[in-house]
Amino acid sequence: MVNKKVVSILTITTVILVGLYIFVGINSSNFGYFFPRRLTRILGIILVGLTISISTVIFQALTNNKILTPNMLGFDSMYVLSQTTMVFFFGQMSIINTNNQLNFFITLIVMVLLSSVLYGLLFKKMGSQIIAMLMIGIILSTLFRSFSSFLQMIMDPNEFSIIQDRSFASFNNMNTNILWYAVILTFVVFIIISEDLIKLDVVALGKEHAINLGINYDKFSRKQLILISTLIAIATSLVGPIMFLGLLVVNIARVISKTYKHTSLIILSFLISLVFLIGGQLVLERIFNFALPLNIVINFVGGMYMLYLLKKEMTL
Amino acid sequence: MIKLENISKKYHDFEVVKEVNLEIEKGKLTTIIGPNGAGKSTLLGMVSRLIEKSGGNVFIGDIAIENWKDSELAKTLAILKQDNNVNIKITVEELVAFGRFPYCKGKLSKEDKAMIENAINYMGLEEMKDKYLNELSGGQRQRAFIAMIIAQDTEYILLDEPLNSLDIKHAKELMNIIRDLVDKLGKTVVMVLHDINFASVYSDAIIAMQDGKVFKIGSVEEVICDETLNSLFDTNMKIHKFEERIICIYY
Numbered sequence: 293m294v295n296k297k298v299v300s301i302l303t304i305t306t307v308i309l310v311g312l313y314i315f316v317g318i319n320s321s322n323f324g325y326f327f328p329r330r331l332t333r334i335l336g337i338i339l340v341g342l343t344i345s346i347s348t349v350i351f352q353a354l355t356n357n358k359i360l361t362p363n364m365l366g367f368d369s370m371y372v373l374s375q376t377t378m379v380f381f382f383g384q385m386s387i388i389n390t391n392n393q394l395n396f397f398i399t400l401i402v403m404v405l406l407s408s409v410l411y412g413l414l415f416k417k418m419g420s421q422i423i424a425m426l427m428i429g430i431i432l433s434t435l436f437r438s439f440s441s442f443l444q445m446i447m448d449p450n451e452f453s454i455i456q457d458r459s460f461a462s463f464n465n466m467n468t469n470i471l472w473y474a475v476i477l478t479f480v481v482f483i484i485i486s487e488d489l490i491k492l493d494v495v496a497l498g499k500e501h502a503i504n505l506g507i508n509y510d511k512f513s514r515k516q517l518i519l520i521s522t523l524i525a526i527a528t529s530l531v532g533p534i535m536f537l538g539l540l541v542v543n544i545a546r547v548i549s550k551t552y553k554h555t556s557l558i559i560l561s562f563l564i565s566l567v568f569l570i571g572g573q574l575v576l577e578r579i580f581n582f583a584l585p586l587n588i589v590i591n592f593v594g595g596m597y598m599l600y601l602l603k604k605e606m607t608l
Numbered sequence: 609m610i611k612l613e614n615i616s617k618k619y620h621d622f623e624v625v626k627e628v629n630l631e632i633e634k635g636k637l638t639t640i641i642g643p644n645g646a647g648k649s650t651l652l653g654m655v656s657r658l659i660e661k662s663g664g665n666v667f668i669g670d671i672a673i674e675n676w677k678d679s680e681l682a683k684t685l686a687i688l689k690q691d692n693n694v695n696i697k698i699t700v701e702e703l704v705a706f707g708r709f710p711y712c713k714g715k716l717s718k719e720d721k722a723m724i725e726n727a728i729n730y731m732g733l734e735e736m737k738d739k740y741l742n743e744l745s746g747g748q749r750q751r752a753f754i755a756m757i758i759a760q761d762t763e764y765i766l767l768d769e770p771l772n773s774l775d776i777k778h779a780k781e782l783m784n785i786i787r788d789l790v791d792k793l794g795k796t797v798v799m800v801l802h803d804i805n806f807a808s809v810y811s812d813a814i815i816a817m818q819d820g821k822v823f824k825i826g827s828v829e830e831v832i833c834d835e836t837l838n839s840l841f842d843t844n845m846k847i848h849k850f851e852e853r854i855i856c857i858y859y
Contacts, residue, residue: 357695490713490714493714494706496696497694497696497706500687500689501694503656503657503658504656504658504682504686504687504760505682506678506680506681506682506683506709507678508678552696552697
């Protein structure tokens with residue numbers, strides 16, 4: 293069961309941080325300007341926390357590991373690549389590049405198709421070889437990134453500026469055009485996933501035990517892969533690539549909760565990510581005056597944490 | 609009854625199991641023996657849908673395995689493989705509770721809890737039910753997994769080398785428990801064994817496999833004889849009757 297005390301402490305901390313974030317420095321004259329902006333930013337952060345926590349927990353249950361996250365396998369460089377190819381082949385004036393919402397949905401479809409084929413194959417061939425998967429993931433994400441920058445080199449500078457604008461979304465510069473679509477989509481995915489959460493506990497036992505206990509493993513993992521890429525697409529289109537957030541929050545949740553139950557793990561990871569993101573944004577925005585982007589701090593801390601985890605696993 | 613019709617498995621061009629036809633009787637303890645690479649585990653894997661078959665049909669009861677609903681099949685047939693590494697940190701009791709998943713989908717009822725307790729007692733794990741799996745010895749862990757299979761309460765139980773990593777005492781105890789599952793609870797057990805003497809002493813029927821084919825199938829007396837075993841394993845073996853039991857000496 294979820295440690296109730298931990299959950300309530302985290303919830304209270306989150307509420308306090310949200311309060312601080314929204315209301316510090318606000319007065320009657322600037323209320324109309326700051327309030328809605330800060331509120332949408334909080335909403336965006338909640339979405340990112342939720343999508344990253346869920347997708348990482350599901351992915352780790354499927355692959356039976358605690359280190360790999362979908363972002364590390366190049367899911368978010370795939371996002372940048374699909375953006376780049378769209379601008380490259382259809383031009384900046386094409387409707388799929390000028391209409392943010394349409395662009396969001398097309399990117400989503402491309403990502404779901406591409407990742408189901410690519411990673412579906414990868415899982416099937418080497419589902420249990422974590423290190424090999426990590427290597428292939430890194431190679432794939434480098435490939436996607438190099439291909440994106442190749443296209444960006446040879447494209448029209450005006451078009452390049454569009455890409456730059458899009459792929460440099462961050463917590464300071466959130467892509468709020470699609471926020472409401474993202475909310476609805478996340479909600480839909482959440483409904484679909486909620487019935488599978490209990491199955492995740494069984495799947496985490498390993499493929500053969502899961503089949504023995506009546507799970508149609510191939511169908512289940514295909515479905516989860518589609519949901520994972522949808523969630524990653526949502527998070528990436530909102531705030532850009534954030535490679536290590538999932539790794540960080542899910543592993544901290546594991547350490548705190550000591551439970552194998554995935555529902556508890558998701559709740560905890562979500563709350564931890566909120567404390568991290570809102571607290572981090574608060575400090576960086578108000579104290580450092582936007583001098584340091586949150587994505588970079590997360591990747592720095594997360595990267596070091598990953599090194600620590602790898603070292604720990606190696607010595608075991 | 610489990611029925612296999614022309615079942616085969618190919619990896620690329622290499623045929624591991626070649627058009628096997630056989631029937632496994634209900635309420636019996638059937639053992640599959642044979643040299644390494646004979647296709648024993650692959651056969652068991654295909655019967656339990658863990659391994660996709662390349663051709664042929666498997667019938668569990670009267671229904672082809674493809675036509676079973678996954679959740680229903682999990683209440684009818686259970687499989688335990690030889691190496692059971694679980695990456696998550698769970699206690700023995702939590703593991704055994706997974707055996708009830710096909711019935712309760714995670715929400716344990718009173719009956720489920722009673723079944724779990726029974727299974728734990730049956731395998732003599734009461735004292736370590738709150739221990740984590742990774743704190744147990746190989747043999748204890750094996751017993752915990754068998755307890756999960758017992759909690760799953762299926763008509764058919766398939767075991768792939770269940771005696772692996774067990775010492776003589778625990779191997780004997782486990783075989784007695786499996787025998788009891790057949791005699792007292794009326795289960796049908798099929799297992800792959802390497803030790804011919806365990807197979808000979810405890811089984812009702814034996815399937816001998818070689819090169820992906822059934823070499824011989826029948827009762828213990830029919831299969832465990834000089835002639836069959838010598839060519840099956842390609843070694844000299846002497847069969848002795850000892851206190852009503854058929855024992856092989858091959859040392």
